Amino acid sequence: MRQRSKQVLPENELAQRRRDRALEADETLRELFAKATADGGGSGIVLVAVGGYGRSELSPFSDLDVVLLHEPGLDEDHVRAVAEAIWYPLWNDNVALDHSVRDTVQMREAAATDHRAAMGMLDARAVAGDSELVTALRSEVLADWRREARTRVQEVREARLARIERSGWLAHSAVPDLKESGGGLRDSVILRALVATWLIDVPHEESESLRNSLLDVRDALHEVSGRRVERLDAELIPEVARLLDMNPEELDLHTRQLGRRIAHLCSLAWRRIDRAVAPTRKPKISATGPVVTRLAEGVGLLDGEVIVMQRADPAIDPELALRAAAVAARDGHPLSAGSAARLAATMGEMHDPWPKSSTRLMVDLLTAGPGLIPVWDELDFAGVIDRLLPEWGPVRLRGSSSPVHSFTVDRHSLETCVFASEVQRDVARPDLLAVAALLHDIGKGVDGDHSVEGEPMAVAIATRWGFDAEDAATIGRLVRWHLLLPTIATRRDIEDPSTAANVAEVVESADFLELLAALSASDAQATGSAAWTTWRRGLIEGLVSKTQAQLDDAVASPDPQAYEGWPAQVPIPEHGTTGPADFTLEVEAHKDGSLLTVVTSDRHGLMADLAGAIALAGLEVRSARTVTLGDAAASLWEVSREDVDASRLSERIRPALAGEIDLAARLELKPADDAVGSRIRILDRLSETATLLEVRAHDRRGLVWTVCHEIASSGLSIRSAHMSTYGTEVRDVFYVVDADGNRLDDATAADLRDRVEAALG
Template sequence: MTHEFDKAALAQQRSDRALEADRRLRQLFAEAVPTDGSDPREGPGLALVAVGGYGRSELSPFSDLDVVLLHDPSVDESVVREVAEAIWYPLWNDGVALDHSVRDTVQMREAAATDHRAAMGMLDARTVAGDSGLVMALRSQVLADWRRDARKRVEEVREARNTRIERAGWLAHAAVPDLKESGGGLRDSVILRALVATWLIDVPHGESESLRSDLLDVRDALHQTVGRRVERLDADAIPDVARFLGMGAEELDLHARQLGRRIAHLASLSWHKIDEALAPPTKRSITPTGPAVTPLAEGVGVLDGEVIVTGKADPTTDPEVALRAAAAAARAGLPLSPGSAVRLAASMGELPDPWSPSSSRLMVDLLSSGQGLVRVWDELDFAGVVDLLLPEWVAIRLRGSSSPVHRFTVDRHSLETCVYAAKVKRDVARPDLLAVAALLHDIGKGAEGDHSEVGEPMAVQIARRWGFSEDDAAVVGKLVRWHLLLPTIATRRDIEDPSTAANVAEIVETEDFLDLLAALTASDAQATSPAAWSPWRQGLTEGLVEKVRGVLDDSVTTPTAEDYEGWPADVPIPDHGAMGPSDFTLTVEPHQGGSLLTIVTSDRQGVMADLAGGLALAGLAIRSARTVTLGDAAVSLWEVSRADVDAARLTDRLRPAMAGELDLSGRLELTSIPDAPDARVRLLDRLSETATLVEVRVQDRRGLVWTVCDQIASMGLSIRSAHMSTYGDEVRDVFYVVDGDGQPLDDATATTLRDGLATALA
């Protein structure tokens, strides 16, 4: 769908809002400062000044009105105060979102000298009412100061910008972009105006202003559809904003990210020019053919701090020069010249199919270069070179992720995975295959179906084209196919059950592949978000890897499924005496960013449900649970996400639940969630020899674990272990259930349990 909204109309509406605000302010100013000679306040020295977006006449529907009451220092303070109150109070009564201040010209100039944001606001200052000469003089002074102190001021701006982007991310690549604060957002476009005002550099004015206007259109539509001031373009808002602008939802998301990408690229070029302008003058070697270039590789050199493709190189007959330039720039941590990237995109010939060994090595060098990869790849991608090297990239470029855990778009996430993979390349036998799999592990997200399954044949085809052998291409494809295997199994299965490690070992087959998969898993998770590689997830995944390694290593004796009773072999079972029906003991120890609770109770039907209910009422989120019966006692191990659990306090809170003094069904009854998908309950067959696995996928809410445990207990069944995973607001819990004899359920009982759980969770 092509967007058909009226750009001119939206821009005019912004201007009209500013004009309407001007009229109201002029009216109030005229009432506060009469001009008919009847009031001693008459005369020069007072002005209402629009600054920031209002100064540029760019008012979105819910923008603040940034106004300064400016006055000459000679004007009496009581007069200024009276005028200010006469203007501000009516605006407040009207409900205007007012960002106001009162300053004299000296204070205003001092503020601009110490706060770059105040200075940038004054650069766009506009007289709304009053003494325009006062405003023009001040603006000229602030501009002169800005230019005089430009070397210091631009560093203040750069530092603040870097801090902001660290917090808000990049508009093009953030999972939920902030149209104003993200890198490539509206603040960056305003900074470009301020950088130009220093006279240190120039920026393509028409392109910069057009990009900001386009992004303001999106922001205006967001304000209109949400009905309040908001800057974050989240997934819930996108459909309505898209309809307002006459676009499809995916089209709008891509449109906004493309704008952010282009503004960020302009900003990157501008900051590079700033660095050149601020660098100490050096003697440049001049040859008869022009400036001297420091050679890096054939047809590749360094000029003025950038890697360039030299004039003698011919990308038409030597397309590999693109890979040489990119790899050299990334390894050196230098930017690739935008001009060279554009030249490569326009004239680069086709690489052979398959690539030569040297081309394959250069691509691996690029992907393994660490943080330098990101900037170089972005430059290649912006110019269009990536489309020549990897046509499949277009399907994931700037593509948002549906998972709330992800902090980046799919393409940026793939590059970040390469950066993390470069840090562990010495831990694997084939770092080249790790690098390629890191780039391609999500390549299937641009197509319909499970991205791991769809991505496998795509990755194999790309690896072949890039010159890898059939066997190596198959390994890359297998890594893509199974890149979610380890964290999925580790967080949703009982890794102490020998069947779990044995099942994984059947897939990975060799220790070399296990090492590759473990390295890819860690890199993928770290590139996703801190939550995806929390101490808990990391500990479980690494624990599973070692257990699988034990299965693959014939010299290591591993327990068999027949020996497993549901309790970790390395966790001692505490001593216990006789237990009454409601007696229990509890100990707490730190564990993987949370706490491990060991609870000893009498063995009775429903004890796990009572404990789950008590823990829920205590506000604890359960990560896993397991139990073993020893005589008349039940020993259970509960992993919870909170690290500061006080054993004595929790004991007091659990005691009423264990004594049957609480109506758990009343206090933990599941609340209805409008429009939530139906709960999905599945039986996971043949994944354990000693228990029946039941998977529950449902929207998270308090009392969920208790509801499942209570339903299982009501059928006279027991839970051997349970493993909880949360993704955004959805939980995916797996329960290992046994019958009264401690055996897996028969088919009829398992089906009845499944149906009962589905009903209980409805």
């Protein structure tokens, strides 16, 4: 057991010292008040301690928050004389004084218009003088606070959000502010004020314990710095840690954990406030309880929170955690703390490797944008992330050694994912970008160069998460080289041809360069303003452009050879009918989906009609290929569902081919629920016999039909179509030919691109 030095400050002693300082201040103020009112002028006047002093929580260099309160109508000259007799001796002794003089009416009015004054009065106590004035005023302020709580809490919320915007989060800021940061001392005081509204309750003992522990850290910080300071700078941590009998890393983690727990309590409190102040609605009640809106299998929405439904069983369906998280992050709803705790306690083991459905859900979560962060935090606080990503523990709340970083390693990684989601349409594989964004600093949890150490860790994680060996290796390479572009761009002459040539040797392909550039930009923006200046951005983009010129394949696209022709292993069925709605359909299992082979009479717009019919059947198209055989057309559709009923699907296809369904009305494309517009490109020089139209967009029902319909409406035909879905993003490539079966001319191709872009919004 460690031996404490004489200078170590035990926790109970620190709390007692705060109380002792308050008592000492009380005695001083009482003496001054007695002298100031020695002539008998103490009636109707009182010295009041407010704020931290009112709570008897005085740190070594805290301000002394005092109000000289008096009855209305008391002689102003007398009040001024009493005030000066108290303030001047304190100023002469260099006491940090935050003082004011008000009558009870003024004080109540101030509390009614300034939530900070009201919150200070909630902790007010009489130090010297007429204590009944304080008791009566505090009761009135508290009654006002409760009566007007529904509007006052909004003032508190707005001020809090503005403060956190300035000061960041205690748990995740590179240099946390113990008082002003989210999860700091001000937040712990806000919890007291919210409870005082009677709208909600929070765990009182836990909240008070957390604040007292954080006050201990601040007391030690004051002792070390010898002045009033709230920011826990890195150079002060070793000495502060010594006073608290900790090592520096232990103190840093301890402080951030306190901030994390206070922030979590605040999050729960504000959710309860939102429910309490929401317009009164009669809850929907069924025979079994409140009605839950179903969002996904086993996942619902109740009181504005995403929950795991009662009948769902995480023990046999561990993917439930990913489903709930992905839905919550995508829709911007909070994930219920109770559901997160239930998942952590009961979820079963994930398969190793994960099934493709789990992989997609993780990608959905990581590409959700800003909604990712609160949902991930809730899962992490409950312990679910440890089940999904055990390697997260060593980087959790870990401070960065780099002065340019604004966040801890874990929060920086999540912020990188958010920035990556904004450029996911700029890359061919947004799923690989999202996972690399999360894992690019995972090596900081072990000794050594984090890029080198992180590569095999990322490969192992990606493999466990269900990515194939090639994709896992790409994610690993992105982690290994995520600092390559900013390092070379800022330390080498990018105008020297050998610089771009050397980078090209490392990246090897335009696809990888595209991913690496997006990761580099996202990483830099998540690091902070100093890492993504106009100068740095220009250098990196210049290097990327010059490196692209060094690569043979300057446009990221699939291998065209993989798209041309009919798969040799798929036999083409006999087609014995000639009517426009006559067709044959064969269904067979294929990987984790099905292959549909449709043979019918060839006609213009056939692919669009088939795509519409398949969409109405609720099937997700992965690829489509077609070939004409005389007057017949055979098409092969790869779909995601395994249990396709051929007879039921035929009943969907037949009226679509016969023109009996208004596909345009049934498949009206809904606006995408993201802020990034669809990207439509003509991929030049990839085929001598067709024009390749690439669509990068948010996945939506009817999207494939919309593109096929625009192509057909332009008098053009689709020779083959190839769809890939990564999370909520699609990367579709259509091989388009004109009426004579030839490649489109430039003007026609440009017009088609514009028409599809307009149709997709």
